[in-house]
Amino acid sequence: MNRSRIALLVALVAASLPLSGLAQAPEAKTEWSTFTAAPAIRETSAVSDEAPAASPATAPATQSAPAGRSSLKESVLPGSEPHSPGTWDKRLLAPENHRAMSGLNGATGLLRVSSADLGPRGVVRLSLVGEYYSTEDFPVLGARNTRTSGTLAVDYAFLDFLEAFLSYSVSANTNNKSSPPLMQSQGDVVLGLKGGYEVVRGLSLGGDLRLGLFPGVGAQDLRGYAFGFSPRLLASYDVRSLAPSVPLLAHLNFGVALDGTGDLVTAHEPTPAEELALGLHRHDRLLFALGLETPLPYATPFVEWGFGYPLGAKDLLGPDLQPVSAASSMPHQLTIGAKVTAVRDLALLAAVDIGLARYVAKGIPATSPYNLVFGLSYNFDPAARGEARLVEKTTVVEKRVEIATAPPSYTGKVAGMVVDAKTGKPLPGVIVEMAGSGLPPVASAAQSGKFLSFDLPAGKAQLTFARDGYKPAVLEAQVEVGKVAALQVALLPLAKDTKVKVALVSGKKKVAGKVAFAGPRPAELQVVAAGSEIELPKGRYLATVDAEGFLSKIKELEVPEDGVAILEIDLSPIPKRRLVVVKDDRIQIKQQVHFAVGKAAILGDSHQLLDQVVDAIVRSNAKKIRIEGHTDNRGGKARNLKLSKERAESVVEYLVKNGIEASRLSAEGHGDA
Known part of the structure; x- marks a missing residue:
């Protein structure tokens, strides 16, 4: 039987920098609540005198205006209609x-x-x-x-x-x-x-x-x-x-x-x-x-x-x-x-x-x-969602002034439909804000998803579209005088987190411990013996387990976009006799890794030894590990060099299967040297 040995060399790097995930986009917020708490007021005025009517861009008058007649017009914003309105004042076919x-x-x-x-x-x-x-x-x-x-x-x-x-x-x-x-x-x-x-x-x-x-x-x-x-x-x-x-x-x-x-x-x-x-x-x-x-x-x-x-x-x-x-x-x-x-x-x-x-x-x-x-x-909404109302106030002022005529101000409007980018269905209740206009936002209609802006100055207008559960969108429209610019808007739904059920076992026994997830959104979970749950976004994660009395372990997890993901990790108890120690910049093993005669297949009695190697790599947070393979001097030098290389690669493959990233590992063969 050939005698062989594997040496593990490691360059330990201090783990002082925490894992970082993908940067999160800021949550879109709107001032929708201001509509329900205090109705938005639009004020317009009509001027009646002997001079020609002034446009909105006329020069300010030098004479103060007396108080005039005012009227209020109140309407419900689209998307906030009551769920069970009274019908006594509705038209026949409403x-x-x-x-x-x-x-x-x-x-x-x-x-x-x-x-x-x-x-x-x-x-x-x-x-x-x-x-x-x-x-x-x-x-x-x-x-x-x-x-x-x-x-x-x-x-x-x-x-x-x-x-x-x-x-x-x-x-x-x-x-x-x-x-x-x-x-x-x-x-x-x-x-x-x-x-x-x-x-x-x-x-x-x-x-x-x-x-x-x-x-x-x-x-x-x-x-x-x-x-x-x-x-x-x-x-x-x-x-x-x-x-x-x-x-x-x-x-x-x-x-x-x-x-x-x-x-x-x-x-x-x-x-x-x-x-x-x-x-x-x-x-x-x-x-x-x-x-x-x-x-x-x-x-x-x-x-x-x-x-x-x-x-x-x-x-x-x-x-x-x-x-x-x-x-x-x-x-x-x-x-x-x-x-x-x-x-x-x-x-x-x-x-x-x-x-x-x-x-x-x-x-x-x-x-x-x-x-x-x-x-x-009797119908009621437990969430107590209220209707949003817009109050338009019109004041008629009669005054006698001398008007300095200025160039007229030209305006237009923007209209369109907001749909779900995946299904193509209309989206009601989307808040549409007109940046820099000073005007209140509007909302897309309940059934059709259509919207219509207030009067906007001619030129480029920037509109922001936002709704809960969707990624906000900012679009530009070219406003032309006296016309309505058409705009088609598709909002992408935000990805939903997936529930991950985590269980730690050792044989048939359930155990408790801590699991750290590295991936799109890093997280930690304290797992109880009965099992625990966590919600994570879609993506690939590496789950690192730290449980008292058990060897550390890493397992790869692919979290889908929908449904439920199951993560069960089998842990090995820490042996009474340690076969692996970390000293200086080396991971030293006190027992040889056993292979099949003349082959690179690792024998089962060495799995516990390599599990301890995984534990040492995790606890020391080693960044780069080099595995060196050696053989005895029996056989040809070329054959021994190839076999030592293959055995070192077998150890690398075992470590990768047990959660160690392949980018951290390298293998070298030295033959019978």
Whole structure:
């Protein structure tokens, strides 16, 4: 067996200079808050006298002017409109007449029909809905049935395309043919998640998932809980996108209801009155619903039609034991109602359900001939974002002066559209400042992303565009007299930080320690035994670990732009016998690195030795390391020289794999010298 040895020479450089990352661009700030705290005032004046009218560039008059008449004009800046404005003062075809409201089960839409258009993001919608009816010969001949119910629901759109909703219902049903006559159902809970997206102008598609929890009633031989699950496909179309003069929105729902309430009663066969009072369904259902609404000033009339066809229902019998078809006894109703939206944020609801089922069948809760619905809905923004207003003050001053005519001042305007540079979609609420003009900023419009500047002097104008989450842009426009200069602006979205989950392990044991990240944005993280998280921008990082009782280690990490990155580093305990020491400018090893006979492959028993070398390099912060390879004198000199070089390179490769940068390492072979 050839004997060989590897010597490691190092030039240690003091680590006095900290790592530096990329310079960060200053955060863009605007004075948008000044609009909400104190409306911006634009003052203009009109002069009336016997002399010719003066231009803005006329010489100042020598005579003081008396006070004149003033008028104020107030307007809301584009991009800061209220999320649920009152509609009492809106025109007939105004888009603001439509308001997204929480329905009976919490999801935005009409009463029971859901909408694929979720409405503004960040708005919480609360609703309280009551129902009542009292009728004779229902659900069987000779019976009088009275039912009241109430539902409290909440909805929150936490993303532009996603909302969550929750509802809680209670009901009381009185029937003189049931025992006991009064039956109550308390604590029905529906939890749902709904998504929707406008695929083309006016058409939104989406879906929702609902999970129902229905508690049993112990006094009525009901035990435990029943669960229901209902996925649905949604489609909504705003006819105004095609015909602006037709204020009509259509909604279509299609799905299934997988219902377990029929399993709550096991001790006996429930009567039709019990099925109606407790909402017991013994069949899953195919759901279909269509809704139309007309957003008008003051109120939004709507109509709904829907049914739930029982799946697998065969040989259905009525209370008189006569055969009944599923189509004639399924839940089937028409709803006519209106939402009063005259007041900001608050809406009132009134509707009537008209039952279309012709018969009553066992296993299917009966559909009442009618049902009165009343309620209210309230929308609010938890972030309390206010609207920004611009107040324009005009003062008319009458004075008699001698006018010294000066050359006229010529002005023009700049207009355009601001879009997302990646998606090409319009960006609302972008603050546009006109540098050096002394004029207040303007904002791009909520739907179109368009903007229009105030009058600017002819010549080159510099405009700054800024919005949260985007890189600011500064552009120049050539302003011409009496014209509007067109400007197309594309803002680049800022890169989002990526969450990095860090865990330190030694075998199967989790350990704690400190990890220093060197890369685009240097950072340090104190990692607990259970693991820790840190957010970093996209890029390549070197993670250096310092944990008490363990050898230091370096690991390379590539952080993506999106998603989650996982960094798990396996550490080796510090051995009781140190095989590597740092002395003067050398890293000395007390044991030879073992290789395969006549080859450059490092044997496994030397890995712990080289791990200690990595630890010594990290702790000493060595900048340049030279690895020298030697062999014994057996074999030819040329062969030994080549083998020693290859073995030194194998050590370099091992150190690189364990996090040491290749630029810090060099390898030399000296043969049998």
